[in-house]
Amino acid sequence: MSWMGFLCHPVWAVSTALLAVVVRLQRRGRWDPQASDVQLKGKTAIVTGANTGIGKFIALDFARRGARVILACRSEARGTGALQEIREKSGNSDVHLRLVDLSSLDSVREFAKRILEEEKALHILVNNAGVSGLPRQITEDGFDVCFATNHLGPFLLTNLLLDLMKRSSPARIVTVSSVNHKKGRVDFAHFHGENLTYYMDHVYNHTKLHNTICTNELARRLQGTGVTANSVHPGIVMTEVMRHYPLVIRCLFKLIGFFFFKSPEEGAVSPIYCAVAEETEGITGKYFDSDCSLALPAPLARDTALAVKDFEICERLTSKL
Known part of the structure; x- marks a missing residue:
C-alpha cells in the first residue's frame, strides 16, 4: 500500500x-482567557509582531480587556489590516500601529524614542515577533538576521523601555520563547552569523535559548522594581513562522498540524496568562510551558554565570557607539 x-x-x-x-x-x-475577568482599562501594552498569528490574538485579548494597545509591526499594510480587525472585534478604538523592524537597531531606537515621547506609561511588553528558517543574511549592524530579529532587537527594545515600565509598575515583560530552546547552543560568534548551520529551525533554536537566558538575567536585575520578566512556550502553533521553510516541509507541517497543533488563538493563551493573570502577579525569572504551568528551562538557561555574560555581551552589541 x-x-x-x-x-x-x-x-x-x-x-x-x-x-x-x-x-x-x-x-x-x-487557564481560559475568556473566563478571566481581569480588566486592563487604564493600562498600556505593546505587542511586537501583532499583525498576524499569536501576536494578533494577544493584542486582541488586551484590547477586549480595555487596554491601550500598540501594535509593533514591520509591515504597514499588514499592520493596518490587523489594526482595523482588532478595533472592530474588540470595540476598542484605543488600538494603534507603530512601525518597527526588529532586525534593525536604528529602527528599534526610533520606535522606542517615539514611544517614550508619546506614552506616559507602559504596563505590558510582549516580545512576540520572530522568524525561522531564513538563509544566511547579515544585517547592516553586522548581525545574523534571525539573531537580530528574534533576540538582539527585542533585547534592545526592552532595555530602552525599562525606565518607562519601572515608572509604571507594576508592569510585566513577557518574551515568547519556545521549547526548542532546549536544542539550542550558546556560541557568541552566532550573533555575527559565524559557526551556524542554516537549516530549518537550527538558528531559531539558538535564538530562543538566548531569549530565555537573558530574560532570567533581566528578572534578576529588576528585583524590587515592580517589573517582572518571564519567558513562555506557546506550544507548537500553526503560524507563519515557517514561511521560509521548503515547500514540502510546510505542507507536511500543515497536514499534521491540522490534527495535532495549536491554532494561533490557542497559542496566544500562555503568553496572555503570563501578561494578565492574577495568579502570575509578582512571579519573575520563570519559564512557562504551553499549558500555563511553570517548567524548568534548559540547564544552560539556569546557569547564572552564563546569564550575566550573555546579558553583558548583548548590552555591548546593542549599545550605540
Whole structure:
C-alpha cells in the first residue's frame, strides 16, 4: 500500500480523528482567557509582531480587556489590516500601529524614542515577533538576521523601555520563547552569523535559548522594581513562522498540524496568562510551558554565570557607539 493509500485508509482516518479530538481537548490548557475577568482599562501594552498569528490574538485579548494597545509591526499594510480587525472585534478604538523592524537597531531606537515621547506609561511588553528558517543574511549592524530579529532587537527594545515600565509598575515583560530552546547552543560568534548551520529551525533554536537566558538575567536585575520578566512556550502553533521553510516541509507541517497543533488563538493563551493573570502577579525569572504551568528551562538557561555574560555581551552589541 502506498503512503497516500495508507493515509486514506478508513481505520487510520478514524483513529487519527479520535486522537486529534483528544489532543485538542488536552491542549486547551488549564487557564481560559475568556473566563478571566481581569480588566486592563487604564493600562498600556505593546505587542511586537501583532499583525498576524499569536501576536494578533494577544493584542486582541488586551484590547477586549480595555487596554491601550500598540501594535509593533514591520509591515504597514499588514499592520493596518490587523489594526482595523482588532478595533472592530474588540470595540476598542484605543488600538494603534507603530512601525518597527526588529532586525534593525536604528529602527528599534526610533520606535522606542517615539514611544517614550508619546506614552506616559507602559504596563505590558510582549516580545512576540520572530522568524525561522531564513538563509544566511547579515544585517547592516553586522548581525545574523534571525539573531537580530528574534533576540538582539527585542533585547534592545526592552532595555530602552525599562525606565518607562519601572515608572509604571507594576508592569510585566513577557518574551515568547519556545521549547526548542532546549536544542539550542550558546556560541557568541552566532550573533555575527559565524559557526551556524542554516537549516530549518537550527538558528531559531539558538535564538530562543538566548531569549530565555537573558530574560532570567533581566528578572534578576529588576528585583524590587515592580517589573517582572518571564519567558513562555506557546506550544507548537500553526503560524507563519515557517514561511521560509521548503515547500514540502510546510505542507507536511500543515497536514499534521491540522490534527495535532495549536491554532494561533490557542497559542496566544500562555503568553496572555503570563501578561494578565492574577495568579502570575509578582512571579519573575520563570519559564512557562504551553499549558500555563511553570517548567524548568534548559540547564544552560539556569546557569547564572552564563546569564550575566550573555546579558553583558548583548548590552555591548546593542549599545550605540
